[in-house]
Amino acid sequence: MYDCELLKVEDHFQLQNIGLTVAPDFSVPKVGKWNDFKTEARIVCPEGKESIQSAHVGTWHFNIRDPKVDIDKRWRVVLSFPDSDKTQIPIGSVVFVSEEAYSSIRGEHA
Numbered sequence: 001m002y003d004c005e006l007l008k009v010e011d012h013f014q015l016q017n018i019g020l021t022v023a024p025d026f027s028v029p030k031v032g033k034w035n036d037f038k039t040e041a042r043i044v045c046p047e048g049k050e051s052i053q054s055a056h057v058g059t060w061h062f063n064i065r066d067p068k069v070d071i072d073k074r075w076r077v078v079l080s081f082p083d084s085d086k087t088q089i090p091i092g093s094v095v096f097v098s099e100e101a102y103s104s105i106r107g108e109h110a
Helices: 099-106
Strands: 004-008 011-015 019-027 037-044 050-061 075-081 094-097
Touching (some): 004 099
Antiparallel strands (some): 011 019, 019 075, 037 094, 050 075
């Protein structure tokens, strides 16, 4: 069910009222209308431990003051885990999602 590799966690941030936010982030798909959504993800930690975590997929606006920066860098799709922390999803973890979630986030088919 969670067979599509979405990302390998390069960095993470514990944010109050949001939970654990992971990087990298993604471009907002140019196909159709974007809606934030919740999904589940299978996390495979670097040591091989696996878990299923609830995730929120949403658009974020990054306040970049340089007017030359492209809009794609200002608006991004970000994955956060409201009920997780850095010990549950360490750097180096691989995040797998359903094909439907993958297609929505990446704007393409898995």
